[in-house]
Amino acid sequence: MRQSVSNQLQEAIKHLPETPGVYRFYNQVGELIYVGKAKNLKHRVSSYFTKSTDKSYKTRHMIQQINRIEYTVVNSEFDALLLENNLIKQHQPRYNILLRDDKTYPYLCLTNEPFPRLIPTRKRVEGQGTYFGPYASVKAMKTVLELVRQLYTIRTCNYLLTPENIARRKFKVCLEYHIKNCKGPCEGLQTAQDYDADIAQVVHILKGKLSIVRNYFRKCMMEAAEKLAFEEAQVFKEKLEAIEKFQSKSLVVNPEISDLDVVTIIADEKYAYLNYLHIQQGCIVQTKTTHIKKKLDESESDLLASMIVEFRQQFLSEAPRVITNLPTEIEFKGFEVIVPKIGDLKKLVELSYKNALFYQREKIQRDNLQKEQSKRILERLKADLHLAHLPMHIECFDNSNLQGSFPVAAVVCFKGGRPSKKDYRHFHIKTVEGPNDFASMYEIVMRRYRRLLNEHKPLPDLIVIDGGKGQLSAACQALKDLGIYGLVPIIGIAKRLEEIYYPEDELPLMINKKSESLIFLQRIRDEAHQFAISFHRDQRSRKSFKSQLEEIPGIGKQTAEKLLSHYRSLKKIAAAPFEELSKLIGKDKATAILKHFNNLDAQQG
Numbered sequence: 035m036r037q038s039v040s041n042q043l044q045e046a047i048k049h050l051p052e053t054p055g056v057y058r059f060y061n062q063v064g065e066l067i068y069v070g071k072a073k074n075l076k077h078r079v080s081s082y083f084t085k086s087t088d089k090s091y092k093t094r095h096m097i098q099q100i101n102r103i104e105y106t107v108v109n110s111e112f113d114a115l116l117l118e119n120n121l122i123k124q125h126q127p128r129y130n131i132l133l134r135d136d137k138t139y140p141y142l143c144l145t146n147e148p149f150p151r152l153i154p155t156r157k158r159v160e161g162q163g164t165y166f167g168p169y170a171s172v173k174a175m176k177t178v179l180e181l182v183r184q185l186y187t188i189r190t191c192n193y194l195l196t197p198e199n200i201a202r203r204k205f206k207v208c209l210e211y212h213i214k215n216c217k218g219p220c221e222g223l224q225t226a227q228d229y230d231a232d233i234a235q236v237v238h239i240l241k242g243k244l245s246i247v248r249n250y251f252r253k254c255m256m257e258a259a260e261k262l263a264f265e266e267a268q269v270f271k272e273k274l275e276a277i278e279k280f281q282s283k284s285l286v287v288n289p290e291i292s293d294l295d296v297v298t299i300i301a302d303e304k305y306a307y308l309n310y311l312h313i314q315q316g317c318i319v320q321t322k323t324t325h326i327k328k329k330l331d332e333s334e335s336d337l338l339a340s341m342i343v344e345f346r347q348q349f350l351s352e353a354p355r356v357i358t359n360l361p362t363e364i365e366f367k368g369f370e371v372i373v374p375k376i377g378d379l380k381k382l383v384e385l386s387y388k389n390a391l392f393y394q395r396e397k398i399q400r401d402n403l404q405k406e407q408s409k410r411i412l413e414r415l416k417a418d419l420h421l422a423h424l425p426m427h428i429e430c431f432d433n434s435n436l437q438g439s440f441p442v443a444a445v446v447c448f449k450g451g452r453p454s455k456k457d458y459r460h461f462h463i464k465t466v467e468g469p470n471d472f473a474s475m476y477e478i479v480m481r482r483y484r485r486l487l488n489e490h491k492p493l494p495d496l497i498v499i500d501g502g503k504g505q506l507s508a509a510c511q512a513l514k515d516l517g518i519y520g521l522v523p524i525i526g527i528a529k530r531l532e533e534i535y536y537p538e539d540e541l542p543l544m545i546n547k548k549s550e551s552l553i554f555l556q557r558i559r560d561e562a563h564q565f566a567i568s569f570h571r572d573q574r575s576r577k578s579f580k581s582q583l584e585e586i587p588g589i590g591k592q593t594a595e596k597l598l599s600h601y602r603s604l605k606k607i608a609a610a611p612f613e614e615l616s617k618l619i620g621k622d623k624a625t626a627i628l629k630h631f632n633n634l635d636a637q638q639g
Contacts, residue, residue: 046103047083050076053107056117059129060102067099068129068330069121071114073363075105093330096129111364119343131306131326131337140175141167142240147611149195149219149229152188152236154179159600161614166240168348169320182239185247185273186232187217187224192609195219242314248277291316291378295356295369297345298386299338300394304328306337307397309390310345312353313382320349323393339364342371359387408451415551419534419543421523423495426450429482430498430558431509433463433474434566441466443478444566447494448558458565472508475499479512493522500559502528503535510537527559583607588626593619597627607631 050057055075059068072078082097089097108114122130145151145163154175158165169175182188189195193205205220217224238246255270296311305325312320322345326337339362345351346369356371357379374380412424419425428448433441447457461481466473479497486493499509506526513519526535532552533542545552583594600618601607607615608631615624 043083043100043103047076047080050079050103050105051107052076054109054111054114055105055107056114056121058104058121059096059100060104061099062101064102066125066127068096068127069118069125071111071118073111073114075107079103079105090331092129096330110367112367115339115343115364119340119347129329131329131332131340140169140172141165142169142175142179144233144237144240146614147194147609148197149189149226150233151190151192152179152182161617164237165350167320168322174321178240181276182236183215184276185239186236187215188232188236189216189219191216191220192605193220194609194611196612242312242317242319244277244317245315248274251277291382293353293355294379294382295342295346295351295353296358296382296386297338297342297356298359298383298390299334299341300387300390301328301334301337302394305394305397306332306334306341307390307394308338308341308345309386309393310341310349311382311386311389312349312351321389322348323389325393325397334360335362338362342366357383359383404452405450411550411554412451414549415554418545418549418551419496419523419525421496425494425496425523427492427494428496428498428558429494430500430562431475431478431482432500432559432562432566433471433478433505434563441474442566443474444562445478445482446558446562446565451554453561460565471501472504475501475505476508476512479509480515483513483516483518487516487518493518495522497522497524498555498558498562499524499526500529500562501526502533506535506537527555529559532556583627586626586630588623593623 052074054073055071057070057072057075057079058066059070061067070078082093082100106117108117122132126132141155141158143153143155143158143163143165145153146161147163150163154172155165167175169178190210191205191208193199195205199205200220200222203221207216207218207221207223210216211218211223217229219226219229235247235250238244251270251274255267255274258264258267258270291313292315294313296313297308299306299308301307305327307323307325309323310321311318326341328337338358338360342356342358342362346353346356352368354369356366356369357374358371359373361373362371372379374383412426415421416424426449429445430448431443431445433443441463443461443463445459445461447454449457459482461478463474463477465477483493497509497513499506503526506524509524509526510519513522513524524537527533528535528542531542532545532547534545534555535542545555583589583597596619597607601610607627612624612628615627618624619627
């Protein structure tokens, strides 16, 4: 069979074009396992199937799984790089490095509404506004936000300040107005034109173009001084000083260097470590250091090219130049990539490389420390529980329900003493009616290990049940019915006294409360409990959310689900601009929703 498949592949390779493009490898069950780019599709794909001793074990293993090849022709190698990047993010093939958009980093969002707000967020929602960032830390984001609020009177309330609402005197000024942090647009005390002029200046700051803002305030200060308005001139002078103080903290090189990206890379056998800097007028305005796990035989040059594109997409950079520590073979479109040899640009590359190097050292030290700590804890756990083998793979189960409503459950997985979140699973309870924790535990343990057995996946080294004798007995019965009872150690951990129960043992095991092994078991149990509770709350909130929306005339289940997925809360829907809602669900439904919330406000007011 393997020979016939190989013949099919060789035949497919013969007909590959000698042009730039992206190739995709699929295994026998149709799963996409690898995406690659090529300057010459035929030459690159053929190279995988030539006899060579320099291929790594991982590459040889991948080649053995290839059953089908697909490809897409593009105009240039740079276009191939962009397409490869998008396909990897979309499908996350097992043999590719994962170029994921980092959604955990903070952003500043300038909202798309009348009298826009500047709000911190970790989630990018299409249509909500213009996003700036991501910032390397919350502290860096707050520093910029504080500067903006120090210089401008941008509102912080979440009122829907439409001309109609302002004309109707629907809102009243708050404390922010009285302490001069806001000019009161909610009562019509500030015009939209005046407010938008400030917002235009805020955008310059968020883009790192501080010289434009500095020149504007200097001009205002001089004009005020000429009119002998010295108090007004003093206000502008203080704003200038705030900008200069902010800029002096981040000035690293010649202030004439502007709109420039710096990307450097250092790699070892397992990982590549990269640092990104974005420079505006000699200042570092955005920065990020990260690592990616190498999957095959990726060269540093290839990884660098991929991450240049990735960083520029993440940080919305349009800089015309990128400087690096290594040359790349790709001709990029829209920007130039150079390796500087001397001068200030060389110093910037050295600074970036130093950041990547420090990050590498720190990660290696941290990983070694975690491995030592995890091994010590697992050995202690093995001794305390009298296990035959080191529990490298542990799974813990927990149920969650509120008086029988929305019964759900969860299992969390720890491998090598650390959470393996890709193996976490949620369960909807299907066969149990009412609040029956024992029957629910039986169901989820049965479903979990029946699936692992059917898929020929390894069983854990230890099963932990969140609960006492009753839950443990139900779990044991599920293992017995599957025929695997006794093959995997199983324990229950009761919350009240943190007692450890063994199957068919009347007396619990008491581990020292300060023992690392008990603290570790508590951590696993708490993780399972929190994972189950979060899922339960999500199910309840989704049900409540949808039922309230469906009470609005003209809003059905599908529309409610779409609004739930997009906004996540009724409060955000009520504050959404009409134009944004119209694009999502249509004008008639948007009108009905806003009318509903306006009526609620009127009743409560």
